[in-house]
Amino acid sequence: MEFIHNAFSISLIISSLLVGGLSIYIAFKLSDSTRWMALTMFLMTIWGFFYGLELASNSLDQMINLIYLEYIGISFIPASWIVFSLIYTGYKKWLRPLILIPVFLIPVTTFLMVLTNGHHHLHYSSVGISNSGPFPLLELEVGPWYLVHTFYSYIAFLLGTLILWGRFKNADPLYQTQSIFLIASGLFPVIFNLLYQTGVIKPFSEIDLTPFAFLFTYIILGFAIIRYQLFSLKPVAQNRIMESLTVGVLVFDGNEKLIDFNPATKQFHLDPGKIKIGVAASSLFYDNEAIYNIIRNVEEKIILINTVKDGQELNLRVKSIPMLDKTSGFYGVIILLDDQTDQLKVNKQLRQQANDLIQLNELKDKFFSIISHDLKGPIFGVKELIHMTQSNIISKEEFYTMLPEVSKNMEQVAILLENLLAWASSQLRGEHIQIQNFNIVTLLTQQQKLLDRIAREKRIEIILESEEIIEILADRNMIDLV
Known part of the structure; x- marks a missing residue:
């Protein structure tokens, strides 16, 4: 194989090797969900490295063989992103065959389509070399399956992004920052790919800047994970703790809106269906002025409430804990509900x-x-x-x-x-x-x-x-x- 390296190929190869090293380090050093991010980074390494070699090639056969290797990464990056999003947000139970089969079906099919493209031309309808640029470039005409894979990739990244945002949009500011960083690392390269597909950004009419965008983002992400332990405090840890508590926990923001609660809370409320994210405290406790008052007055206090639920007497110990910020002062209150009936x-x-x-x-x-x-x-x-x-x-x-x-x-x-x-x-x-x-x-x-x-x-x-x-x-x- 002969390669004539240029600025595009050299930058891709170097950044790919750097991201590859970061992904291997993260995979062996960090936790389960972060390893799936490392796998996504490694798949991007494969794409970027062999695309860099493709940009340095000057023969059609050599370029086609490198495309086969590139698609090991291109095909499976979207599926890896979905799996990472599910594990990181605590939805690991969704990773059943009924979900995994459709997630990986199109990536596997895409890879096989690329390997056998010379027989059916469904992925690329034609393949050639363009010499209009400063160095030889692969000139491709896309086929119908290429459009299927592109549409699937956009849907996969969008779905993973929605999973992350839906899970943590009302979380603590620290976790929101982590989620925004993750979402940006997924959307930024996709936007570049969309601009490439529409021809808005397409240097020399053929160069795809998507790998450059992915590698640039993942270099920053990889160093943030290692240097600052970006995901050491996973939001899912907070959710698992909340779900394991037998004490009811309600978190209200400064506007008296419910921003978080745990499943145990519903067994203490007379109307569990009303407990939803975003509901006002005045609506949730319209029939219990004592609880609403300690939320409204922003005070640390313990009160005892006697009520009847499902025909049985219920004695609740209600504790309020104001959440204070050093700069802006009050920004929320935590309400703890503890059933004292058996203890009494x-x-x-x-x-x-x-x-x-x-x-x-x-x-x-x-x-x-x-x-x-x-x-x-x-x-x-x-x-x-x-x-x-x-x-x-x-x-x-x-x-x-x-x-x-x-x-x-x-x-x-x-x-x-x-x-x-x-x-x-x-x-x-x-x-x-x-x-x-x-x-x-x-x-x-x-x-x-x-x-x-x-x-x-x-x-x-x-x-x-x-x-x-x-x-x-x-x-x-x-x-x-x-």
Whole structure:
């Protein structure tokens, strides 16, 4: 192969090698979506490098062979741009066979059409050499498939641009700057190609300046990615974080217009369909003046809202966070919506459990008080009687004389203990009151017998004036303990 280099070919070859080196570095050093941008740059390298060699060629066969290599890049650059746009904006789930097949179908067909053009002339209807310029140039007459590929390329770049703009037009200014830079890198070369196709800019009637525009743009883009880490803070990261939050997040600009929100927000609003980008805060919260006021007043504040959604009570904790700029001051407010319903229920249960523990502690004190007061005396009396007998303070005859009285007292103590245990058991089960009909005289008679010895020692006489049956409605165990 013989080449006669000129300013056009040399500039293309050098810039192509530079972009190629940048694309390889980016592909191995940076993230997934940026690698697809690196692939787009590398495909542009192939086009630019071999087009530079074509401009330095002086034979038709050599130029045609170089066109075959150029179309490795030309055919697939539009498809690579679409894939990059989808991955960078977080729409990776769209990259299914149903989408990828039509995206890559025309590029593959175009490449095959170019390779077999000598048989059907559908891509180029005629191919020749023009010597009207300062060096030999390939003179081409386009065929119908060339127009199909050109139309597809414009649609692909336009679609990728719309995906980028639609995703980030209302994003943070930092991300908007990144998106504008990306959009410019896609549209600027396309505009040059449109001017070439229409003949407005076409040096020497044949030279295509589109590769020059692409390479110039990608050199700047490549250095920006490496030097300033242009896409290290991808907007998609912000969106993924927003989507993973269980707390509702609403972002309003300085004009009280909604510019961003996460999916969790819709579960807290009474009318989820109204939550749309661009809706006014006054319209979104027309039925909740408290929330609208903290947006309008631009203050950091926390309020609690009680409402009902789908027949269920909803307790919301609403927090507002003003967004302040160092130069222009206020430029927005963030509203956080957090469902506190379950937490409030847990707090209520904890308070109830604390009250139950207090009541159980009081029950314990009552239990030991009763044992100390009503059981200690009779039991200690029996103990003292046994001790006096063993110490010969009283004789066996005196002991046997006292034994029936002791037996009667212990029987009454057993009844009291049984009632006490039954009452304590009911309290522990939470059965605080068991209302029933019973004869109060029978209960009083039992208590009289239990207390008779203690009363006689204190010279107190207990008299029941009525022995008739008197039915009452009460808790028997409670009355017995009293």
